[in-house]
Amino acid sequence: xxxxxxxxxxxxxxxxxxxxxxxxxxxxxxxxxxxxxxxxxxxxxxxxxxxxxxxxxxxxxxxxxxxxxxxxxxxxxxxxxxxxxxxxxxxxxxxxxxxxxxxxxxxxxxxxxxxxxxx
Amino acid sequence: xxxxxxxxxxxxxxxxxxxxxxxxxxxxxxxxxxxxxxxxxxxxxxxxxxxxxxxxxxxxxxxxxxxxxxxxxxxxxxxxxxxxxxxxxxxxxxxxxxxxxxxxxxxxxxxxxxxxxxxxxxxxxxxxxxxxxxxxxxxxxxxxxxxxxxxxxxxxxxxxxxxxxxxxxxxxxxxxxxxxxxxxxxxxxxxxxxxxxxxxxxxxxxxxxxxxxxxxxxxxxxxxxxxxxxxxxxxxxxxxxxxxxxxxxxxxxxxxxxxxxxxxxxxxxxxxxxxxxxxxxxxxxxxxxxxxxxxxxxxxxxxxxxxxxxxxxxxxxxxxxxxxxxxxxxxxxxxxxxxxxxxxxxxxxxxxxxxxxxxxxxxxxxxxxxxxxxxxxxxxxxxxxxxxxxxxxxxxxxxxx
Numbered sequence: 158x159x160x161x162x163x164x165x166x167x168x169x170x171x172x173x174x175x176x177x178x179x180x181x182x183x184x185x186x187x188x189x190x191x192x193x194x195x196x197x198x199x200x201x202x203x204x205x206x207x208x209x210x211x212x213x214x215x216x217x218x219x220x221x222x223x224x225x226x227x228x229x230x231x232x233x234x235x236x237x238x239x240x241x242x243x244x245x246x247x248x249x250x251x252x253x254x255x256x257x258x259x260x261x262x263x264x265x266x267x268x269x270x271x272x273x274x275x276x
Numbered sequence: 277x278x279x280x281x282x283x284x285x286x287x288x289x290x291x292x293x294x295x296x297x298x299x300x301x302x303x304x305x306x307x308x309x310x311x312x313x314x315x316x317x318x319x320x321x322x323x324x325x326x327x328x329x330x331x332x333x334x335x336x337x338x339x340x341x342x343x344x345x346x347x348x349x350x351x352x353x354x355x356x357x358x359x360x361x362x363x364x365x366x367x368x369x370x371x372x373x374x375x376x377x378x379x380x381x382x383x384x385x386x387x388x389x390x391x392x393x394x395x396x397x398x399x400x401x402x403x404x405x406x407x408x409x410x411x412x413x414x415x416x417x418x419x420x421x422x423x424x425x426x427x428x429x430x431x432x433x434x435x436x437x438x439x440x441x442x443x444x445x446x447x448x449x450x451x452x453x454x455x456x457x458x459x460x461x462x463x464x465x466x467x468x469x470x471x472x473x474x475x476x477x478x479x480x481x482x483x484x485x486x487x488x489x490x491x492x493x494x495x496x497x498x499x500x501x502x503x504x505x506x507x508x509x510x511x512x513x514x515x516x517x518x519x520x521x522x523x524x525x526x527x528x529x530x531x532x533x534x535x536x537x538x539x540x541x542x543x544x545x546x547x548x549x550x551x552x553x554x555x556x557x558x559x560x561x562x563x564x565x566x567x568x569x570x571x572x573x574x575x576x577x578x579x580x581x582x583x584x585x586x587x588x589x590x591x592x593x594x595x596x597x598x599x600x601x602x603x604x605x606x607x608x609x610x611x612x613x614x615x616x617x618x619x620x621x622x623x624x625x626x627x628x629x630x631x632x633x634x635x636x637x638x639x640x641x642x643x644x645x646x647x648x649x650x651x652x653x654x655x656x657x658x659x660x661x662x663x664x665x666x667x668x669x670x671x672x673x674x675x676x677x
Contacts, residue, residue: 261645269647
């Protein structure tokens with residue numbers, strides 16, 4: 158089940174301090190909209206709609222990041238499903254950061270949002 | 277036993293001197309084995325009654341041949357005792373032993389009776405002791421000093437982390453980690469001992485050919501493959517019933533020179549192990565927890581009631597046990613600035629991404645990536661929660677000059 162979720166965000170209970178510096182929702186919405194635009198222009202569909210093999214050939218995935226992904230798959234014992242999902246999430250993180258290339262930091266951040274195996 | 281929070285089942289009352297007063301030197305282990313196994317299978321006939329029978333009849337064979345007199349040795353024999361005796365008499369002890377040994381061969385196991393030289397020495401020093409045990413794995417695992425590391429099945433991240441650190445430290449000091457293979461603290465302790473290159477012994481609440489809990493079957497196999505052993509009081513092929521945790525826990529305490537309770541709420545089975553260790557006059561340690569943590573109430577009470585010594589650090593525990601601690605190998609690894617900084621923070625205190633962000637001012641994305649890298653290198657783990665803890669490997673790096 159958990160393997161079919163794209164994002165798994167671990168959160169602390171909300172607190173009232175530190176809300177001032179948060180990015181306003183309108184600005185986040187604008188970033189999301191522009192990321193969608195970029196994705197449609199590039200591949201004719203959203204990253205979330207890329208199926209397994211197409212996600213593998215994710216545009217802008219360099220050879221170093223591909224080999225990093227292979228390494229992380231082994232180190233973190235990822236399933237093929239998780240590998241594909243994390244790649245799509247990494248592509249999205251790169252899009253939100255307005256980066257043409259998917260970089261190692263994007264991939265590692267994407268992997269952070271993977272569901273933990275049940276203890 | 278008074279003062280230990282074990283409402284509910286208690287270990288059977290102490291009967292000091294039952295076994296120690298017996299002379300068994302004249303008995304031949306091979307000759308007696310079938311009778312000992314048969315007697316140990318009689319329902320209601322525990323180690324105390326077994327010793328009484330031996331004292332009365334001189335040998336297992338004589339006791340068996342005395343027939344219904346076996347019932348006289350029991351204070352209140354349950355109704356199924358007489359029935360089981362009649363059934364066992366039809367096949368006879370040698371056939372019963374042959375059947376058990378056939379099953380033992382399938383798991384490379386053996387019968388160990390008090391008469392065998394290989395019977396675990398620490399258990400031999402406990403009284404009363406189980407007359408017959410079933411064992412798989414290495415007999416050498418019983419020779420070094422054992423320390424029991426036990427605790428709740430519903431362990432918190434704190435409990436798991438403590439169990440791993442303690443077992444790791446004990447294993448590196450050359451001590452054998454003894455536990456019950458249960459989920460939670462027990463499993464964490466066994467796994468950490470093996471990962472540290474040490475040896476571990478598991479006492480099962482089930483027969484050795486039917487490892488319980490099933491989720492730890494691989495762990496049990498790993499334990500045997502790394503020079504450890506599985507031990508059970510139940511014969512192989514014994515039908516799965518309610519696992520007998522109280523008797524299992526007495527064996528754990530008996531095998532160990534000291535028992536460490538890592539995390540235990542009130543009424544935890546781990547407190548029965550502690551009670552048994554107190555009873556056997558072995559050392560008892562408990563890891564303290566926050567005073568408002570349900571999961572640590574049993575441990576905190578053991579300390580408050582002076583039934584257990586407090587564990588303030590894994591290294592301190594090993595020193596307290598009188599073992600010289602060797603040098604830890606330093607793992608040198610190249611970390612980026614953000615990764616090194618995150619690890620340094622975690623070594624001071626486990627933290628969530630949000631806490632790290634508040635402390636360091638790094639963006640959560642950067643921290644998330646750094647944590648994945650630390651996880652991939654086995655330097656940090658979240659145990660499935662929001663808070664990240666440094667692993668053993670990370671602590672060793674942290675300690676290196």
